[in-house]
Amino acid sequence: MTRGRGTRRPAATNQLRIIGGDWRGRRLRFPDAEGLRPTGDRVRETLFNWLQGRVYGRRCLDVFAGSGALGFEAASRGAAQVVMVEAAPRVAEALRANAALLGATAVQVEAQRAEAFLQTAPQAFDLIFLDPPFGKALLEPTLCALAAGGWCAPDARLYLECEATLGDPTLPRGYSCVKRGRAGQTAYFLVARDAVPAA
Template sequence: MARLRNQLRLIGGRYRGRRLTFPDQPGLRPTADRVRETLFNWLVPVIAGARCLDVFAGSGALGFEAVSRGAARVVMIERAPPAAHRLQANAELLGATGIQVHQADALEWLAGSASPFDLVFLDPPFADGLLAPAIERLSAPGWLAPEARIYLETPVQSGFPPLPDDWELIRDKTAGQVRYGLAVVSGSSTAP
């Protein structure tokens, strides 16, 4: 039973239906299937060939789903060594090219040299209060390509922290106890 609890299923793209395992880690909870389905429906116009950053990768649900659906490059950042090792093993199991896994503290990694991304997933462990500082780091020059999309996930009761002036929240939904949304860097006022 524990094995089933620590599995995720890719729901679309070339790896659709593939099941991946992940370790028990405090705060590690894959984004639910129905939330991922909605998110990737929003991203259909921009996912092909995108450069993606999965800042708090955890199980890798968002990053693996992105590569399954045609992202060119996915960089996954994960602090916990067991989870980072499992991400690397799952990338190899899929034979997915274009995935880089970095075992690092996300905020420290974002303090390093910037490289532009088209799509960023921000789904930190809910109890750690990391969403606002991650947004602040990402808003520094060099991290976001023009019209980049940023996925945000937080507990409903917390809500989203204030967003930078050049980010526009273009999608916003709830599912159970989770609030999730999609922001775009200014330059585009239309939904994806």
């Protein structure tokens, strides 16, 4: 998800297009919520090119799901499980409706704040999307909570998205940035959990 800085888009533009996988070309609507828009097609295409071979059969977590662009893209490409976390009730309901429309049985929607979700019993995910609302300083604290809380599988990949003006995020110990890009005022990163040396 990407939330802009207080802008509203007309309802007619509140849709996203899945760009790959089983549902390629399908269009989904999302609510006319303030500042909510999907991660753009070009950025998603770049991200999933980076993730070649790391989506099918994997467990995915979309922490600030918003429109669901990233989570639905992963489900379309064969992810075994996609958990979407979204605090806004109307937006969460739209995620459930779109999952039903697609027949996306791998998608599970958790209608709660990210902080509350990350205080529940952890599950280890292979792929985590972390694209919090802009201007809220949520990226690094949430990243630290994921790393410290047992949410990242040993070979996990994490996608981070934030304002380009913030520069590279500070990563927890044991995590490294392997790819980075920029689209307009948005910066995005692919982060890997470092391999643990054999004993």
